[in-house]
Amino acid sequence: MDLIYPRRCPICDGIVGGGLICEPCRLRLNPVREPLCKKCGKPLSTREAEYCPDCARKKHLYTRGRAALEYDSLMRESIGRFKYKNRREYADFYVQELLHTCKETVKAWNVDLLLPIPLHKSRRRMRGFNQAELIARKLGQELGISVSTDLLLRTKRTTAQKELNDQERKANLKNAFQVAKNNIEAKKILLIDDIYTTGSTIDAASAVLLEHGAEKVYFLSISIGRGY
Numbered sequence: 001m002d003l004i005y006p007r008r009c010p011i012c013d014g015i016v017g018g019g020l021i022c023e024p025c026r027l028r029l030n031p032v033r034e035p036l037c038k039k040c041g042k043p044l045s046t047r048e049a050e051y052c053p054d055c056a057r058k059k060h061l062y063t064r065g066r067a068a069l070e071y072d073s074l075m076r077e078s079i080g081r082f083k084y085k086n087r088r089e090y091a092d093f094y095v096q097e098l099l100h101t102c103k104e105t106v107k108a109w110n111v112d113l114l115l116p117i118p119l120h121k122s123r124r125r126m127r128g129f130n131q132a133e134l135i136a137r138k139l140g141q142e143l144g145i146s147v148s149t150d151l152l153l154r155t156k157r158t159t160a161q162k163e164l165n166d167q168e169r170k171a172n173l174k175n176a177f178q179v180a181k182n183n184i185e186a187k188k189i190l191l192i193d194d195i196y197t198t199g200s201t202i203d204a205a206s207a208v209l210l211e212h213g214a215e216k217v218y219f220l221s222i223s224i225g226r227g228y
Helices: 053-057 073-084 090-109 121-127 131-143 166-173 200-211
Strands: 064-070 113-116 152-154 177-179 188-196 216-224
Touching: 064 090, 073 090, 073 131, 073 188, 073 216, 090 131, 090 188, 090 216, 113 131, 131 188, 152 200, 166 200, 177 200, 188 200, 200 216
Parallel strands: 064 216, 113 188, 188 216
Antiparallel strands: 152 177
16 A cells, blocks of 8 residues: 555655654654643743633633644644645654653543544535544544544534634634533543644534533644744
8 A cells, every 4th residue: 555655744745765754854843842831732932921821811611732733834734735635644643743742641631532523514525534533533542542423513614713813713613513412421521623723613612512511621632823
């Protein structure tokens, strides 16, 4: 399979001779490192601050979150190809980085269930797959945690969040999610998504889950913006 469909580097998209990323590109990455926001896990510019400006000024519904890589121009292009150009092999690298950065944190959270942020059925048909579901399934296998892909549903086709400001994002996601059961058995849920910026998507999903019986909701994302 590698001869017919050679694995490509998730950063430069060149053919990788071995491993999941070419070594020059690994050196270009910006892994998420301390100091971090105690709520969302965004990298902070100083150790004096405990929270990023976003988490300091508004209350998020989720408990805590973490990410593996900073959302810079490299990751913007990488995740764009992953989602829109069917570079599904990138998922192995993203999961490797999530495990390296966040595995011990996830163990400490002691979650019962992994839930990928769902796509609306029309968008999933167009794209061919849900990138968050692909990541969640691989993480679940590595962490030994169950994954559900039919508990959280996206019933409203929303505008792409990247095109909206903070208030527009909230309005865009109003009533976007539903759960398939009246009562959720899992009490600690870990949401999986590709990018975290303002937290609007995670909050909207958390609201529905908490309303139907979840006690705590956490999140993991491949990449996250910097909290200046």
